[in-house]
Amino acid sequence: MSVSIVRKVAMALSGFFLLSFLLLHVSINLLSVCCPAAFDSASHFMGTFWLIQFVMQPVLAFGVVFHLVLGFILELKNRSSRPVKYAFSNAAASSTWMSRNMIITGVMVLLFLGLHFYDFWFPELNVKYMQGDMSGLVEGTDRFRYWEELHHKFQDPIRVGLYVLAFVFLGLHLMHGFQSAFQSVGFNHRRYTPIIKKLSNIYAIVVPLGFVIVAVYHFLAQ
Amino acid sequence: MADHGMKLTLKIWRQKGPKDAGKLVDYPVTDVSPDMSFLEMLDVLNEQLVMKGEEPVAFDHDCREGICGMCSLYINGRAHGPQTGITTCQLHMRSFNDGDTIYIEPWRAEAFPVIKDLVVDRSAFDRIIQAGGYISVNTGAAQDANCLPVNKKDADAAFSAAMCIGCGACVATCKNASAMLFVSAKVSQLALLPQGRIEAEERVLNMVQQMDVEGFGNCTNTGACEVECPKGISLQNIARLNREYLSAALMSEK
Ligand code: SF4
Ligand code: FES
Numbered sequence: 076m077s078v079s080i081v082r083k084v085a086m087a088l089s090g091f092f093l094l095s096f097l098l099l100h101v102s103i104n105l106l107s108v109c110c111p112a113a114f115d116s117a118s119h120f121m122g123t124f125w126l127i128q129f130v131m132q133p134v135l136a137f138g139v140v141f142h143l144v145l146g147f148i149l150e151l152k153n154r155s156s157r158p159v160k161y162a163f164s165n166a167a168a169s170s171t172w173m174s175r176n177m178i179i180t181g182v183m184v185l186l187f188l189g190l191h192f193y194d195f196w197f198p199e200l201n202v203k204y205m206q207g208d209m210s211g212l213v214e215g216t217d218r219f220r221y222w223e224e225l226h227h228k229f230q231d232p233i234r235v236g237l238y239v240l241a242f243v244f245l246g247l248h249l250m251h252g253f254q255s256a257f258q259s260v261g262f263n264h265r266r267y268t269p270i271i272k273k274l275s276n277i278y279a280i281v282v283p284l285g286f287v288i289v290a291v292y293h294f295l296a297q
Numbered sequence: 298m299a300d301h302g303m304k305l306t307l308k309i310w311r312q313k314g315p316k317d318a319g320k321l322v323d324y325p326v327t328d329v330s331p332d333m334s335f336l337e338m339l340d341v342l343n344e345q346l347v348m349k350g351e352e353p354v355a356f357d358h359d360c361r362e363g364i365c366g367m368c369s370l371y372i373n374g375r376a377h378g379p380q381t382g383i384t385t386c387q388l389h390m391r392s393f394n395d396g397d398t399i400y401i402e403p404w405r406a407e408a409f410p411v412i413k414d415l416v417v418d419r420s421a422f423d424r425i426i427q428a429g430g431y432i433s434v435n436t437g438a439a440q441d442a443n444c445l446p447v448n449k450k451d452a453d454a455a456f457s458a459a460m461c462i463g464c465g466a467c468v469a470t471c472k473n474a475s476a477m478l479f480v481s482a483k484v485s486q487l488a489l490l491p492q493g494r495i496e497a498e499e500r501v502l503n504m505v506q507q508m509d510v511e512g513f514g515n516c517t518n519t520g521a522c523e524v525e526c527p528k529g530i531s532l533q534n535i536a537r538l539n540r541e542y543l544s545a546a547l548m549s550e551k
Contacts, residue, residue, distance in 0.1 A: 079508070263535075
């Protein structure tokens, strides 16, 4: 992809996809706060239904990798476009911190993903595909293991702190990303763009806050 | 008058030529009137330098009334200085205070190499225009008014886009040194009007390709360009450029 505009559209489309995934993820997680049984069956469905596991999951993995690789390519390209920096720059006068630091917030989210995969995804893959246990049950019982595992993970205050911090960065990333994606695909309208910007801020606060609520709830409910 | 003048310390980028490393040099300047334009203030400095037998500071300027786009300068960390909606020649010293230190740097971009001191080579913009920023079909002799109906909304948007004076402040202020605002203005002013539609597809493909060849960065929608543009060119033009480019790239039969 050598053309600048193709890059930005690709960034936006993968971003839209990840935005819709986050919404699904936070909705299921919030079930763990209000309705553990529903959380268990939703988790079991997501974890065992072939369409999700073998079609959507690889698509998602590809989407994440695509978005982050392109993000790094953009950053490198854009750095090289200004080889000599300004001695004095007052960037805050004309743009938001979020819009200028997508690489920082993005890398923080990426680091968090490492921890998150270590906590949940890798153990899940291990149980299901290495050990071949697709039952979703706590060994030797007929209880689902999902809610208990989640609950157990958030015993550790350090982990809870790291998660909360990561969601702050996610929120900052989304604040620019959500509305920026519309502009990238060519949508800018006198009437609708201000609404999209408001929605962007709402999404960027509500979704990460949902994740924070889940982490903090499980920590406090130990 | 002399003792009423402002005293300033200027930190000016000095660079002998394109290959020279260059550095910021401090210049005290006196007798500055708050009613001077920023460029007149530099004229005063240069006179003082010439009197001392030093090399005057090279900077670009021409019309000195905000219409040609020649004056540039990154002043105290902002393109065209602290005000918005103006060029450097329209900036007055009353925007500063007696005793201030002012940083004056050239536009910084890979695609705008420094020629000397504060003068940069903006011919990359000319080459983008040469790649398609014109109409070459025969549009005939001057027509009767309204014989070719144009929606008022489109006419106004085309006129607003045509306000771009090619100054390069959008590139200078963009953290990515992207030229999207300039290119989008030049594509829009033609794409919105019937005579411009005929070559619209090739135009957008060629101009964007030339923009990339010149080494400008990739737009990430920070919106800084729109804030610093002296002519108020809107981000709506960049969205239009994205649309024009996408549909041309997908539909082109070449
Ligand atoms: S878009 Fe604005 S800032 Fe950019 S070159 Fe045109 S007039 Fe200057
Ligand atoms: S000198 Fe012409 S716009 Fe400033």
